[in-house]
Amino acid sequence: xxxxxxxxxxxxxxxFAQYIAIPESVAWKTGKEIxxxxxxxxxxxxxxxxxxxxxEIADMTVxxxxxxxxxxxxxxxxxxxxxxxxxAIEPNHQRLDIATKMGADYVINPCExxxxxKVLDVTEGLGVDVVLEMSGNPQAIRQGFxxxxxxxxxxxxxxxxxxxxxxxxxxxxxxxxxxxGISGRRIFDTWYRTRRILEGGQLDLKQVITHTLPFxxxxxxxxxxxxxxxxxxxxxxx
Amino acid sequence: xxxxxxxxxxxxxxxFAQYIAIPESVAWKTGKEIxxxxxxxxxxxxxxxxxxxxxEIADMTVxxxxxxxxxxxxxxxxxxxxxxxxxAIEPNHQRLDIATKMGADYVINPCExxxxxKVLDVTEGLGVDVVLEMSGNPQAIRQGFxxxxxxxxxxxxxxxxxxxxxxxxxxxxxxxxxxxGISGRRIFDTWYRTRRILEGGQLDLKQVITHTLPFxxxxxxxxxxxxxxxxxxxxxxx
Amino acid sequence: xxxxxxxxxxxxxxxFAQYIAIPESVAWKTGKEIxxxxxxxxxxxxxxxxxxxxxEIADMTVxxxxxxxxxxxxxxxxxxxxxxxxxAIEPNHQRLDIATKMGADYVINPCExxxxxKVLDVTEGLGVDVVLEMSGNPQAIRQGFxxxxxxxxxxxxxxxxxxxxxxxxxxxxxxxxxxxGISGRRIFDTWYRTRRILEGGQLDLKQVITHTLPFxxxxxxxxxxxxxxxxxxxxxxx
Amino acid sequence: xxxxxxxxxxxxxxxFAQYIAIPESVAWKTGKEIxxxxxxxxxxxxxxxxxxxxxEIADMTVxxxxxxxxxxxxxxxxxxxxxxxxxAIEPNHQRLDIATKMGADYVINPCExxxxxKVLDVTEGLGVDVVLEMSGNPQAIRQGFxxxxxxxxxxxxxxxxxxxxxxxxxxxxxxxxxxxGISGRRIFDTWYRTRRILEGGQLDLKQVITHTLPFxxxxxxxxxxxxxxxxxxxxxxx
Numbered sequence: 002x003x004x005x006x007x008x009x010x011x012x013x014x015x016x017f018a019q020y021i022a023i024p025e026s027v028a029w030k031t032g033k034e035i036x037x038x039x040x041x042x043x044x045x046x047x048x049x050x051x052x053x054x055x056x057e058i059a060d061m062t063v064x065x066x067x068x069x070x071x072x073x074x075x076x077x078x079x080x081x082x083x084x085x086x087x088x089a090i091e092p093n094h095q096r097l098d099i100a101t102k103m104g105a106d107y108v109i110n111p112c113e114x115x116x117x118x119k120v121l122d123v124t125e126g127l128g129v130d131v132v133l134e135m136s137g138n139p140q141a142i143r144q145g146f147x148x149x150x151x152x153x154x155x156x157x158x159x160x161x162x163x164x165x166x167x168x169x170x171x172x173x174x175x176x177x178x179x180x181x182g183i184s185g186r187r188i189f190d191t192w193y194r195t196r197r198i199l200e201g202g203q204l205d206l207k208q209v210i211t212h213t214l215p216f217x218x219x220x221x222x223x224x225x226x227x228x229x230x231x232x233x234x235x236x237x238x239x
Numbered sequence: 240x241x242x243x244x245x246x247x248x249x250x251x252x253x254x255f256a257q258y259i260a261i262p263e264s265v266a267w268k269t270g271k272e273i274x275x276x277x278x279x280x281x282x283x284x285x286x287x288x289x290x291x292x293x294x295e296i297a298d299m300t301v302x303x304x305x306x307x308x309x310x311x312x313x314x315x316x317x318x319x320x321x322x323x324x325x326x327a328i329e330p331n332h333q334r335l336d337i338a339t340k341m342g343a344d345y346v347i348n349p350c351e352x353x354x355x356x357k358v359l360d361v362t363e364g365l366g367v368d369v370v371l372e373m374s375g376n377p378q379a380i381r382q383g384f385x386x387x388x389x390x391x392x393x394x395x396x397x398x399x400x401x402x403x404x405x406x407x408x409x410x411x412x413x414x415x416x417x418x419x420g421i422s423g424r425r426i427f428d429t430w431y432r433t434r435r436i437l438e439g440g441q442l443d444l445k446q447v448i449t450h451t452l453p454f455x456x457x458x459x460x461x462x463x464x465x466x467x468x469x470x471x472x473x474x475x476x477x
Numbered sequence: 478x479x480x481x482x483x484x485x486x487x488x489x490x491x492x493f494a495q496y497i498a499i500p501e502s503v504a505w506k507t508g509k510e511i512x513x514x515x516x517x518x519x520x521x522x523x524x525x526x527x528x529x530x531x532x533e534i535a536d537m538t539v540x541x542x543x544x545x546x547x548x549x550x551x552x553x554x555x556x557x558x559x560x561x562x563x564x565a566i567e568p569n570h571q572r573l574d575i576a577t578k579m580g581a582d583y584v585i586n587p588c589e590x591x592x593x594x595k596v597l598d599v600t601e602g603l604g605v606d607v608v609l610e611m612s613g614n615p616q617a618i619r620q621g622f623x624x625x626x627x628x629x630x631x632x633x634x635x636x637x638x639x640x641x642x643x644x645x646x647x648x649x650x651x652x653x654x655x656x657x658g659i660s661g662r663r664i665f666d667t668w669y670r671t672r673r674i675l676e677g678g679q680l681d682l683k684q685v686i687t688h689t690l691p692f693x694x695x696x697x698x699x700x701x702x703x704x705x706x707x708x709x710x711x712x713x714x715x
Numbered sequence: 716x717x718x719x720x721x722x723x724x725x726x727x728x729x730x731f732a733q734y735i736a737i738p739e740s741v742a743w744k745t746g747k748e749i750x751x752x753x754x755x756x757x758x759x760x761x762x763x764x765x766x767x768x769x770x771e772i773a774d775m776t777v778x779x780x781x782x783x784x785x786x787x788x789x790x791x792x793x794x795x796x797x798x799x800x801x802x803a804i805e806p807n808h809q810r811l812d813i814a815t816k817m818g819a820d821y822v823i824n825p826c827e828x829x830x831x832x833k834v835l836d837v838t839e840g841l842g843v844d845v846v847l848e849m850s851g852n853p854q855a856i857r858q859g860f861x862x863x864x865x866x867x868x869x870x871x872x873x874x875x876x877x878x879x880x881x882x883x884x885x886x887x888x889x890x891x892x893x894x895x896g897i898s899g900r901r902i903f904d905t906w907y908r909t910r911r912i913l914e915g916g917q918l919d920l921k922q923v924i925t926h927t928l929p930f931x932x933x934x935x936x937x938x939x940x941x942x943x944x945x946x947x948x949x950x951x952x953x
Binding site: 478479480603618627628633634637640641642643645646649650652653654655656657658659660661 | 889
């Protein structure tokens with residue numbers, strides 16, 4: 002929420018450079034006991050931590066829309082935090098398989114099944130308590146609001162590339178819904194939480210890593226990412 | 240948030256009937272010391288109480304968009320609850336005059352002045368902490384999000400008659416905003432609060448009453464309401 | 478928090494009678510799929526649900542002081558809700574064994590080990606984020622405050638039989654602590670949560686049942702309870 | 716809540732020195748439009764801001780116990796933030812007079828009137844929603860808990876010089892009370908709030924200044940402070 006925030010790779014040059022200088026006050030020290038591959042993916046994992054814990058999650062019914070790495074971790078975090086029923090919604094089958102491993106009770110491919118209808122069927126018409134929107138897709142966002150229970154909460158994290166039309170009257174106002182914009186993380190609260198989860202060992206972050214390639218194959222890694230048939234890709238150095 | 244809510248005049252016949260039956264459990268007894276004209280307008284006043292107190296208001300900068308009766312009371316409630324700067328935004332001059340009486344620091348006619356620019360100028364570019372959206376007008380809603388500070392809160396109460404296009408990325412997600420759908424009130428928490436405010440006497444609800452007519456002139460009252468050149472209109476019986 | 482609350486067995490005759498009449502509005506229907514033994518112990522389980530979820534619990538370090546049935550369930554609820562480290566503190570060895578089964582990371586017998594020192598050692602001198610006080614023992618309560626982290630939260634549920642001396646300055650004020658009195662449950666929010674947990678099957682309430690006796694042996698059951706060498710005792714009918 | 720906090724005048728040498736060095740990161744710049752006498756008393760005023768706004772205050776019934784400068788400001792802050800009924804409890808008549816000026820509805824001298832009985836009488840036996848304890852006196856603290864409503868909140872700020880005996884069962888647990896330890900302020904949230912209140916002009920901090928003396932008379936000032944017959948004393952330089 003800082004007025005003068007500068008994100009690496011967005012507001013200033015990113016971290017594909019050989020050296021990078023950042024203010025000491027924003028550096029976060031990763032313990033030696035943390036595996037290098039986990040250390041390299043903990044930045045986006047922090048987004049998942051921030052989004053999932055932005056409100057009550059224990060004992061809630063949760064729909065995670067969009068199962069890229071952040072969505073997959075949100076499934077896992079909800080699981081270890083006591084969510085009662087977790088829906089993972091995502092068109093890619095490989096990602097849905099990982100969502101199952103992360104603990105989703107229901108995986109829904111929206112190209113095959115109407116996700117709103119499915120969620121309402123399982124919840125006896127009530128809808129879910131919490132929607133974690135990680136896709137940024139306008140139609141998926143609207144579906145998220147339709148599957149939300151009265152009095153429920155939506156965390157918006159996925160970034161739409163254009164304006165989104167919403168039915169504010171029926172989907173937010175009459176429902177008495179709470180909508181939270183989730184960006185980045187809370188400094189440093191989210192990092193302390195992230196460290197604990199890594200140390201606690203209840204969640205295996207590496208389940209989201211689908212490919213490990215030597216650094217020389219960075220361009221192959223980029224192609225795989227563009228195809229969408231992957232979770233996280235980790236590059237290694239000798 | 241009740242799944243089976245029935246609103247008088249919306250989901251079942253309304254209160255223009257000579258007699259009306261409601262469940263005892265939802266009846267609220269108004270004290271004899273409350274003036275009849277105040278008693279007759281406390282229902283919508285409860286909406287203002289619920290919307291204004293849905294989050295922190297003391298010491299906040301607040302923009303109230305749409306100054307019908309509910310918006311005007313929201314101005315007054317913010318004033319007596321310690322808001323630091325209050326903007327009232329409304330195209331009708333008569334209503335803006337009442338907003339000034341209710342305690343608005345700045346009254347803005349959006350047909351004459353760009354309300355977003357004005358709010359940003361006064362708040363040194365930050366925007367307001369709280370937006371209370373009472374108009375339901377799609378453009379006004381978008382302006383509300385543009386004048387919101389990062390980390391701010393929007394209470395949506397005005398009901399749009401159609402879908403509304405929003406810039407979710409810039410106006411909710413990157414801002415880390417909280418959006419609350421406000422409908423009806425909390426039973427009975429809001430009513431206890433309402434009673435206290437009426438008894439406390441810090442806010443004169445009647446400032447919002449612009450016309451008092453005998454019951455026989457109900458059709459005239461309806462015409463005046465349609466013109467928009469009024470606050471609340473009270474009908475009296477001999 | 479009701480001003481006129483009447484607790485069965487406290488404010489009016491209790492449920493050892495052959496028949497009992499209660500207002501329909503406070504009756505809670507238990508599903509047929511719930512085992513009778515679980516149905517019979519869900520009332521105190523509701524206390525554990527209310528106490529554990531009175532504030533954030535995911536990712537927190539938690540000390541549960543006093544491991545009678547409610548304390549044991551609080552251990553289990555913390556475990557399935559993502560607590561990072563759970564300490565169970567209780568002088569009875571049998572109960573500590575059950576606490577281990579419910580998921581405690583550290584079980585501490587305060588007759589053998591200084592619980593404050595042990596908690597501070599494990600937490601690197603910080604203390605725990607959350608103390609759930611279920612013993613009502615004055616010394617244990619004071620120890621609870623001493624093992625609390627600055628900014629932490631104490632839920633007081635165990636009922637002391639006399640006045641308790643506290644070091645308010647060092648243990649509450651300078652720590653910026655939050656202390657919550659926990660009594661009964663929230664009607665009906667706690668019951669909905671309880672139902673979900675029972676249906677979800679993540680927590681086996683029956684682990685806390687140490688004895689099952691026929692109804693005719695009720696006096697034996699009372700003797701066992703007085704000895705303290707038990708968890709819950711369930712009486713059965715043919 | 717910092718683990719390594721160092722308070723000037725407590726953990727390290729205080730500000731009666733001719734020069735003092737503090738880390739730049741904790742310095743707060745006071746605007747030139749702020750009167751010097753106000754600037755000199757804004758540090759304790761920040762305590763009052765933090766204590767009063769630690770929970771909901773609008774529309775609440777509030778008892779302020781102990782009307783030194785911080786308590787007096789808490790009365791004023793409650794008044795401008797919409798509290799419905801404010802009780803000020805304090806044995807010194809001069810301070811009670813200032814409490815009246817700051818907006819207290821009832822001023823109670825506990826040497827003359829039983830403050831618990833008085834508060835219960837006015838609130839129809841319910842007690843107050845909020846107690847702001849600024850005295851640190853053990854008996855006054857116990858009275859504060861007795862005059863608290865079920866479900867109410869106590870902010871403890873006054874520092875007792877010894878252990879305090881409390882009736883935890885009746886005064887915290889069965890009441891479902893929330894107790895908040897209040898120490899210092901939130902950096903920098905409280906300071907932003909403080910600045911706004913000073914700029915807003917709704918509260919005249921200077922009403923609490925009872926004496927203004929030249930710096931040379933610092934020892935007289937100390938004597939007056941010890942007598943208790945004063946609010947704030949400001950020392951001036953030519």
